[in-house]
Amino acid sequence: MVRTRIAPSPTGKDLHIGNLYTALINWAFAKKNKGKFIVRIEDTDRQRLVLGAEQQILKTLKDFGLEPDEDPEKGGPFSPYRQSERLNLYQKYAHQLVEKGFAYYCTCSKERLEKLRKEQQEKKQIPRYDGHCRNLNLSRVDLEKKKIPYVVRLKVPKDKKITVYDLIRGEIVFNSNDIDDQILLKSDGFPTYHLAVVIDDHLMQISHVIRAEEWLSSTPKHVLLYQAFNWPLPVFCHLPILRNPDRSKLSKRKNPVWASWYLKEGFLPEAVLNYLALMGWSHPKQKEIFDLKEFINVFDLKDIQVVGPAFDPVKLEWLNGEWIRKTEDSKLKEKILKYYKNYQNKKLDPKLVEKIIPLVKERMKKLSDFWFYCQFFFEEPKVDANLIKNAPYLKDIYRSLSTIKDWTTQNIGQSMQELAKKLGIKTGDFFMTLRIAICGKKISPPLNESMEILGKEKCLERVKRIMKD
RNA sequence: GCUCUCAUCGUCUAGCGGCCUAGGACAUCACCUUCUCAAGGUGGGGACAGGGGUUCGAAUCCCCUUGAGAGCACCA
Numbered sequence: 362m363v364r365t366r367i368a369p370s371p372t373g374k375d376l377h378i379g380n381l382y383t384a385l386i387n388w389a390f391a392k393k394n395k396g397k398f399i400v401r402i403e404d405t406d407r408q409r410l411v412l413g414a415e416q417q418i419l420k421t422l423k424d425f426g427l428e429p430d431e432d433p434e435k436g437g438p439f440s441p442y443r444q445s446e447r448l449n450l451y452q453k454y455a456h457q458l459v460e461k462g463f464a465y466y467c468t469c470s471k472e473r474l475e476k477l478r479k480e481q482q483e484k485k486q487i488p489r490y491d492g493h494c495r496n497l498n499l500s501r502v503d504l505e506k507k508k509i510p511y512v513v514r515l516k517v518p519k520d521k522k523i524t525v526y527d528l529i530r531g532e533i534v535f536n537s538n539d540i541d542d543q544i545l546l547k548s549d550g551f552p553t554y555h556l557a558v559v560i561d562d563h564l565m566q567i568s569h570v571i572r573a574e575e576w577l578s579s580t581p582k583h584v585l586l587y588q589a590f591n592w593p594l595p596v597f598c599h600l601p602i603l604r605n606p607d608r609s610k611l612s613k614r615k616n617p618v619w620a621s622w623y624l625k626e627g628f629l630p631e632a633v634l635n636y637l638a639l640m641g642w643s644h645p646k647q648k649e650i651f652d653l654k655e656f657i658n659v660f661d662l663k664d665i666q667v668v669g670p671a672f673d674p675v676k677l678e679w680l681n682g683e684w685i686r687k688t689e690d691s692k693l694k695e696k697i698l699k700y701y702k703n704y705q706n707k708k709l710d711p712k713l714v715e716k717i718i719p720l721v722k723e724r725m726k727k728l729s730d731f732w733f734y735c736q737f738f739f740e741e742p743k744v745d746a747n748l749i750k751n752a753p754y755l756k757d758i759y760r761s762l763s764t765i766k767d768w769t770t771q772n773i774g775q776s777m778q779e780l781a782k783k784l785g786i787k788t789g790d791f792f793m794t795l796r797i798a799i800c801g802k803k804i805s806p807p808l809n810e811s812m813e814i815l816g817k818e819k820c821l822e823r824v825k826r827i828m829k830d
Numbered sequence: 831g832c833u834c835u836c837a838u839c840g841u842c843u844a845g846c847g848g849c850c851u852a853g854g855a856c857a858u859c860a861c862c863u864u865c866u867c868a869a870g871g872u873g874g875g876g877a878c879a880g881g882g883g884u885u886c887g888a889a890u891c892c893c894c895u896u897g898a899g900a901g902c903a904c905c906a
Contacts, residue, residue: 370906406905471904478903487832487902512904530835539833539902547904554906578834578901599835601899606841608898636842639855643843647854666836666843669899673841676856686869723869734867777865792865804867 363396364568368558370403371414375619376421378672379573379603379611382637386600386662387571388427389638393657396568400432401561402443405551415443421620425630426653439565444557451552454560454590455513455545456501463589464545466501466511467494489541490514513546515555515582523581528569528598529665535581543582555579559586567595571662574599574669575610598662601641601669611672625704627727628677629696632684636677641666650683682726690718700728713738716814720806734806738815742801744827754784758795759824768817774809798827 365387369380376384391398400422402415419434431437441447458464469490478488495516504511521537545556552560562570577599587594605615612618617626623633631652638656639649642665651659685693694715701707721734736742761780765772781791796805799812799820812820 368906372906403906409905467904474904482831485831489902510904525834527835533834535834541902544904549904551904553904558906573900574835575900575906599900601836604899610900639842641842643854647844649842649855668836670843671841673856676842679856682869721868724867726868774865781865788865790865796866800866802866806867808865 362566362568363391363394364399364566365391365396365571366399366401366562366565366567368401368403368561368572369418370406370409371411371418372406372409373411373414373619374417375414375621376418378616378618378620378623378637380418381421381425381427381620381633382603382640383571383573383600384422384425384427385634385637386665387569389653389657389660390569390571390662391430393660397430398427399437399565399567400429400442401565402433403554403557404443404445405554405557407445407549407551417621421624424624425620425634427634444552444561447557447561448550448552450564451557451560452546452550455552455556458515458545458586458589459501459513461589462516463585464513464515465495465497466499466504467514467542467544468499468504468509468511469493492542495542510548512544512548513556514542514544515585517542517582517585523584525577525580525584525597526594527577527580528596529663529667530577530599533577537581537585540581540585543579545586555582555586559583559590559592562595563587563590563592569596569598569662571598571600574602574667599667600665601667603640604669604671606671606673608669608671610669616672616674623677627700627704627729628681629684629688629728632681633677635684636680640670640672641668650680650687678726685725685728686723690715690722693718693722697728697731701732705729705732707732709739713814717806720810720814724806734804737800737802737805738811742799742823744797744801754780754786754791755794755798755824755828757784758798759821759828762817762821762824765817768813770809770813773812777809795824798824 367380367384367387369376388398400419402418404410404415415433419432422429429435431439431442433442436442455464459466474490477491481488494514499511517540518537523535523537523540525533525535527533543555544553546552580597584594603611605611607615609615617623624630634653635650638651638660642660644651645659688696694711697714697718698709698711701709717735717738721731724734725731757780758777761776762773765776777792777795778788781788784791792808793803796808797803799805799808799815805811
């Protein structure tokens with residue numbers, strides 16, 4: 362049974378776009394293999410804990426359609442899915458590790474460690490624990506009786522080769538001498554990531570650990586732990602890290618990184634996921650546009666590249682535009698209404714939106730573009746008088762428009778075309794004047810169609826209003 | 831600094847020893863279409879980091895150099 366997971370920590374505003382990428386791959390791999398996709402919240406750092414982050418992460422995941430099979434809210438066979446609720450478990454295993462000789466208690470103060478690190482840095486040495494407590498065989502009972510704070514450290518063996526198998530990189534060999542005696546259990550009784558991740562992945566029967574490349578270097582520590590517990594290893598697979606345009610790790614200074622930002626900006630979840638799927642992977646038939654169903658079908662974890670790709674917002678926009686054009690009008694209407702209601706606090710008239718969609722569908726790159734093009738349908742435009750100061754023929758336009766009996770695109774177009782010809786004005790200039798009078802700006806959906814939808818009365822009003830000014 | 835992982839157009843990538851005078855997509859430029867802006871169509875420029883091998887033959891395999899990224903916390 363394939364069981365995958367993402368393990369976000371609630372230390373930010375929301376789900377990081379990089380985490381969304383990892384989630385996509387985990388989700389897709391699970392679905393492809395008819396397995397389960399799990400979300401476990403790693404909230405063991407209470408210093409950086411952000412209130413509400415967990416809910417936001419779970420919500421964002423759902424907004425993108427990557428619904429977990431098991432998570433802290435809906436539970437599952439391995440509850441709880443929140444590490445802060447599993448503390449006794451980690452403590453039990455940590456002490457067990459000490460008993461078995463794979464770990465030891467350490468009472469070094471943060472001050473001592475900091476000083477040590479400084480000295481090492483000054484000597485240009487690698488900052489790491491010096492093993493002060495490693496062979497002291499400190500007794501837990503003793504420490505607890507005397508109320509001396511302690512941590513549990515991993516007793517990394519000397520001169521040992523540790524082999525990590527990565528699904529896309531193959532075999533990677535590490536020398537144990539390069540690995541620090543990692544703290545497993547902090548003095549506050551909380552585990553560090555390394556302890557908790559191994560215990561939970563094992564207990565939750567995670568078959569494939571698919572996570573970002575930043576974890577690759579600490580994987581030997583995890584392997585050591587699996588060996589100490591005598592647990593079978595999961596399959597490890599380290600995904601490339603998304604980069605900024607300057608190739609550094611994707612960060613909020615240089616790019617919007619919160620997944621929900623893209624939704625607020627008017628990107629479609631399908632498009633964002635489609636774009637993310639293209640990061641480090643390509644469709645066997647070189648297709649650029651495909652949905653999740655197809656992705657699950659054709660993708661293979663092994664085919665993912667290891668180079669960190671640069672996140673390109675411009676291509677994302679293009680793809681989003683493609684997705685908007687691909688969406689049926691009726692569905693697009695729902696998306697637009699929902700978007701403006703949820704993110705812009707605007708209740709748009711569904712019937713009007715429905716009529717306008719064919720005019721703007723191929724012009725929109727993001728849902729937010731709808732308002733850019735169509736605001737004048739909903740509100741009286743503010744017209745910059747400077748834009749039409751040289752148009753004394755507005756009166757003629759008004760007169761011609763008023764004589765149109767059957768207010769259709771065709772009749773409007775014909776009437777205006779004839780008028781422009783009669784007046785001897787270049788059609789480009791003529792229609793631009795009309796456009797500004799009706800729409801209030803130089804850019805608009807097709808004019809005649811827009812005027813038909815807007816209605817004769819409103820169009821006449823708008824022309825007249827400009828005349829007065 | 832040390833450890834690990836990598837290296838094809840500006841960007842995302844195809845390529846897994848001959849099909850490569852290196853293909854596609856985004857972006858860019860030109861043209862066509864056109865009442866604006868788009869969309870669409872046609873075409874152009876643009877890459878195998880460098881150097882050694884191996885081989886009849888190398889973008890593809892090996893080595894070195896250079897470059898890039900990640901990790902080196904009582905953070906995840």
